[in-house]
Amino acid sequence: MRQKIVAGNWKMNNTYDQGLKLASEVIHMVQDEVKSDVKVIMCAPFIHLSGVSKLSQGVAQVHVGAQDCSAKEAGAYTGEVSASMLKSVGVSHVIIGHSERREYHAESNTLLTDKVKQALANGLTPIFCCGEPLEIREADQQNAYVKQQLTESLFDFSAEDIQKMIIAYEPIWAIGTGKTASSAQAQEIHLVVREHLAAQYGRDISDNISILYGGSCKPDNAHELFSQPDVDGGLIGGASLKSRDFVDIVKSF
Ligand code: PEP
Numbered sequence: 473m474r475q476k477i478v479a480g481n482w483k484m485n486n487t488y489d490q491g492l493k494l495a496s497e498v499i500h501m502v503q504d505e506v507k508s509d510v511k512v513i514m515c516a517p518f519i520h521l522s523g524v525s526k527l528s529q530g531v532a533q534v535h536v537g538a539q540d541c542s543a544k545e546a547g548a549y550t551g552e553v554s555a556s557m558l559k560s561v562g563v564s565h566v567i568i569g570h571s572e573r574r575e576y577h578a579e580s581n582t583l584l585t586d587k588v589k590q591a592l593a594n595g596l597t598p599i600f601c602c603g604e605p606l607e608i609r610e611a612d613q614q615n616a617y618v619k620q621q622l623t624e625s626l627f628d629f630s631a632e633d634i635q636k637m638i639i640a641y642e643p644i645w646a647i648g649t650g651k652t653a654s655s656a657q658a659q660e661i662h663l664v665v666r667e668h669l670a671a672q673y674g675r676d677i678s679d680n681i682s683i684l685y686g687g688s689c690k691p692d693n694a695h696e697l698f699s700q701p702d703v704d705g706g707l708i709g710g711a712s713l714k715s716r717d718f719v720d721i722v723k724s725f
Contacts, residue, residue, distance in 0.1 A: 475682050476698075477638060477705040478722045479513035479537060479599060480712025481567060482520075491520040495527050497715035499534055506533065506722055510705065513537045513565050513599075514712070518553050525562030537565030537599065540573055543586035545593075555594035566591050567707075569601045569625065571644045581624035588626065592633055599638045599707065600626065601686070602665070606645035614643070615664045622668055631673050639683045640707040641665060646687025648709055655696045655703075658685045662702035691717050694724035 486494060495514055502512050515537035516524050528534040542552035558566060568591060569584040579587075584600070591598045602621040604614040618641065626634065641661055646653050653661075662683050670678035685697050686707035697703050705725075711717040 474680060474704050476508070476510040476725055477513065477682050477684060478510060478718075479515055479565070479567075479638075479640075479684065479705075479707050480718050481515045481539060481570070481686075481707055481709050482517060482712060483539065483572070483709060484517060485713055486517070486520070488520060488523065491516055492523050492527065494713065494715055495520070495524040498718055499528055499531055501715060501719040502534055502722065503531060505719060508723075508725055509533075510722055510725060511535060512722055515539050515565070515567050515599075521558065521563050522561040529562070535564045536562060537567060538563050538596075539567045539570065541566045541568070541587055541590055541596070543583055543590060545590065555590040555596055559594045559596060563596065565597045565599055565638070567599045567601060567640075569621075571601060571603055571642060571647060575644075581621060584625040585628065588629070588637070592629075592636060597636060597638060599640050599684070601640045601642050601707070603640075603642040603644055603647075603687070609643060609645060614661060618661060618665060619668045622665065623672075627672050631677055634669070634673055635677055635680060637681065639665060639669075639681060640686050641683060642686035642707060648688070650688050652688040652690075652693050652697070653685070655700050658697055658703055659700035662700065666702050689721065691720035691724065694721040698725050 513535045525536045541555045568587045604617045608617045682704040684707045689706040
């Protein structure tokens with residue numbers, strides 16, 4: 473049985489106090505309302521992580537994630553935050569390869585391999601993002617595009633390592649645009665991702681890897697998306713900034 477997961481990506485939003493208020497609301501609502509075994513992850517900006525992690529201590533269902541980590545272990549890398557630093561403040565997950573990092577920070581598939589290595593070496597679970605831009609979707613090349621992203625960044629990892637990862641499929645044309653992939657489109661490419669993992673690592677392993685959908689997922693479309701057999705939850709941007717919307721998404725399975 474694959475783990476059901478809903479992760480919120482706050483991006484660069486909220487002051488420290490606003491972030492702690494949001495986290496506290498989510499934690500209370502999850503404790504009061506969420507009866508299923510879904511794993512909830514809040515991926516906050518770096519400066520919020522220590523505070524959010526203290527608030528969520530002892531709440532087994534709620535986990536804290538970062539939105540990026542350095543590809544380096546330590547040293548003279550001004551402005552960077554290492555995976556071991558994240559671990560030291562109670563972070564358990566880290567988004568790697570979000571399309572905004574790929575685009576605005578020119579993160580390549582090979583750099584992402586190094587980030588995943590750092591995450592794993594420090595006991596963090598990578599939430600590895602893949603997904604195609606609009607022109608690739610319009611040319612109907614999305615399957616090959618996403619497969620290449622996975623192959624180039626992840627396929628040198630061992631079977632043991634790949635099982636420690638979460639994959640997030642996020643079509644760039646659906647991120648923050650209000651334009652969601654249809655549930656059929658999501659299922660189709662999630663299956664492509666799963667088959668691609670199976671071809672490299674075997675079906676038993678691939679069947680156990682959670683693949684999340686991201687891209688304008690909201691309370692009113694989450695259930696339809698999460699009902700697809702290969703959609704194991706969501707990576708939520710905009711709607712994760714409102715506690716009520718985020719927890720309603722968590723309750724959508
Ligand atoms: C994201 O950026 O990971 C995302 C899914 O954003 P949104 O939900 O706002 O489309």
